[in-house]
Amino acid sequence: MxxxxxxxxxxxxxxxxxxxxxxxxxxxxxxxxxxxxxxxxxxxxxxxxxxxxxxxxxxxxxxxxxxSRPAAGLRLVDAAHRVLAEFGREPGAGRHGWPQASMFxxxxxxxxxxxxxxxxxxxxxxxxxxxxxxxxxxxxxxxxxxxxxxxxxxxxxxxxxxxxxxxxxxxxxxxxxxxxxDLGRPDRWLVADLRAPSPLPVWPGVHQVCDPARAATFMPVSGDRYRFEARLLPGETVSGLAGGLPRLLAPFGAADAEVVRCAEYVYRAQxxxxxxxxxxxxxxxxxxxxxxxxxxxxxxxxxxxxxxxxxxxxxxxxxxxxxxxxxxxxxxxxxxxxLVRLAALVGRLMTGGGAGAVPVRRAVLAAVVGVPALAAYATDSRTPPLRSGPLVDRRGRAGRRLAGALVPRARVRVDGRECRLDDVLGAGTAVVATASPGRVAVTAAGRRTEVDDVDGALTAWLGAGRARYAVVRPDRVVRAAG
Known part of the structure; x- marks a missing residue:
């Protein structure tokens, strides 16, 4: 049967x-x-x-x-739309061979x-x-x-x-x-989807308005589409705020954009x-x-x-x-x-507090921008590794550094043909290990294949993790490293 x-x-x-x-x-x-x-x-x-x-x-x-299109990064602005901080992304591919973030x-x-x-x-x-x-x-x-x-x-x-x-x-x-x-309080927002016949004269990343009186977000999506979101105040309705949309959109050059849809969303942390x-x-x-x-x-x-x-x-x-x-x-x-708690926390840091939070936010962001490692973290697409468990062994220095996270989708060369590591890993569990300088061995489905590490990304990743090998699950999560 x-x-x-x-x-x-x-x-x-x-x-x-x-x-x-x-x-x-x-x-x-x-x-x-x-x-x-x-x-x-x-x-x-x-x-x-x-x-x-x-x-x-x-x-x-x-x-x-x-x-879709690559996302340029994040710009934080105050109530007067003065830039507090800008976290740009490199336009090229990230560690997985694609833009770190895409809008669609x-x-x-x-x-x-x-x-x-x-x-x-x-x-x-x-x-x-x-x-x-x-x-x-x-x-x-x-x-x-x-x-x-x-x-x-x-x-x-x-x-x-x-x-x-x-x-x-x-x-x-x-x-x-x-x-x-519940992991946080519900938050009511107006969400407006827009179209513009010609590209708007706006920075191509996400704009976050850090205004406790009217937190808002504006972002180019793809093609001629844009998204605007604004927090609704207690007792306020979408229909009541919709009449003021041109004024709210004007700082982004979108006052005359076509409003395709305007609705209330209740953002929940659950x-x-x-x-x-x-x-x-x-x-x-x-x-x-x-x-x-x-x-x-x-x-x-x-x-x-x-x-x-x-x-x-x-x-x-x-x-x-x-x-x-x-x-x-x-x-x-x-x-x-x-990640839900992180999203709620970031929301509070960027848009919460009263008037007293404004100078504090400005000072903190200035400090963050001044530390390149912290600034890079703001646009890093990596999420926290999975916790230790039957399928994630985070013991040892290499395990703590690599296990639970994704293996990079690095460029490799097999028999003169360049491809991505996922094409060699196959559908099951695989082992990635250092072989000789510039080469990495991949053992999958009982077969060992040596590949050229085209740009050194795999070797560098293993080295940064203090690892000689990594066991990779079918979902590309590292099960163990040592």
Missing amino acids: SQPPVVVVGAGPVGATAALLLARRGLAVLLLDRQPRPPAVPRAVHLDDEALRALADAGVAEEFLAV HQPDLEAVLRAAVVRTPGITLRTPAEVVGLTARADRSVTVAVVDRRTGERADVHAAAVLGCDGAHSTVRRLLGGRMR VTDRWRRGRVLLAGDAAHLTPPFVGQGLGLGLRDVHQVAWKLAAVVTGTAPEDLLDTHGAERGPHARA
């Missing part, structure tokens, strides 16, 4: 990426979504190069790059992912379909009760596992008994208290919600599915025990909480 499919609930960017990752590991996937087609409204606008590793393993990185229009990414889902063998997309029940079976698989939202017809689906990527109001989270835990029950797991906004200040909303979700897809595949195919799935919440929970 054939293996039942893994059911992925939610066909947004996180769910669609999960479906592609699972299918590329040979699993049948049933992808369900309540809506008949992707929403046309933009939400996420930023993605870093770490999270782009997930899109690369899903086979859509180059298509994403074609509809979410419907463009949704279109890329939906097209990939449709053309990928092994994925069945069913919309509009709503999950209304989950029942564990004796063999650890799951019965999923699904209602066709057009006809009202109900059917039971036998699933090898269920991955809930169904957003902030997740049905899957409710059905497995999870609750969101993480679920339960990531898994049996073979039902959570990812993306179903598991965590973050303020936008470090741009990790979508990135966190892509990390979730990149790190769980290979584990699900191993358990479903019987090559790993069920308790491998325990590591999903054990790894992703602390990482998500760390």
Whole structure:
């Protein structure tokens, strides 16, 4: 009898990426979504190069790059729009071979992912379909009760596992008994999406207005699109503030820009208290919600599915025990909480406090800009390493320096052909080790291959970690180093 499919609930960017990752590991996937087609409204606008590793393993990185643009960095300005600090990014590729940060229009990414889902063998997309029940079976698989939202017809689906990527109001989270835990207070913001017929005369990075009376953010997105956000004051409404938009947009040269959409968003700092029950797991906004200040909303979700897809595949195919799935919440929970707390903290530092905070903020930022290492940290795309656990060994000097973080997607040369390290690592666990000067040995799937370290990035990375070798997991996270 054939293996039942893994059911992925939610066909947004996180769910669609999960479906592609699972299918590329040979699993049948049933992808369900309540809506008949992707929403046309933009939400996420930023993605870093770490999270782009997930899109690369899903086979859509180059298509994403074609509809995005590199982010120039971050500029902090005061209430009068005088520059407090500017943290620019180098225009070229970072350690993973892509820009450290990219700006994009979410419907463009949704279109890329939906097209990939449709053309990928092994994925069945069913919309509009709503999950209304989950029942564990004796063999650890799951019965999923699904209602066709057009006809009202109900059917039971036998699933090898269920991955809930169904957003902030997740049905899957409710059905497995999870609750969101607050890590900070909700924050009401107006969000306006803009278009301009010609490029606006504005610095091409993100502008953060550090004004306690009216914190705001302005950023070029991609093409002719821009995003403006402003904190709503107590009792204030979007309709009440919308009339004053031209005045708020004028400092960015956008007073005459077309307002495509204007809505209220409540930014929350929350993480679920339960990531898994049996073979039902959570990812993306179903598991965590973050303020936008470090741009990790979508990135966190892509990390979730990149790190769980290979584990699900191993358990479903019987090559790993069920308790491998325990590591999903054990790894992703602390990482998500760390980044959500960081986003809330950065938001308070940049926009909080009263009038008394303004001179303090100015003095602190002047000190930060004067220390190059601190200034570089402001635009570094690296996130905290995963904690020690069954799949992350941070013992020893090399383990503490490298384990839990991503191996660089460095340039290598194999048999005269230049490629990226990921192309040599393969789909399973691999070992990267120093070989001879300028060369690194990669052992994957039982085969040892020596590669040229084209620009010395791998050798330098191992050297900085005081390591001779690193064990790399299928999700490109370093499991151990020594």
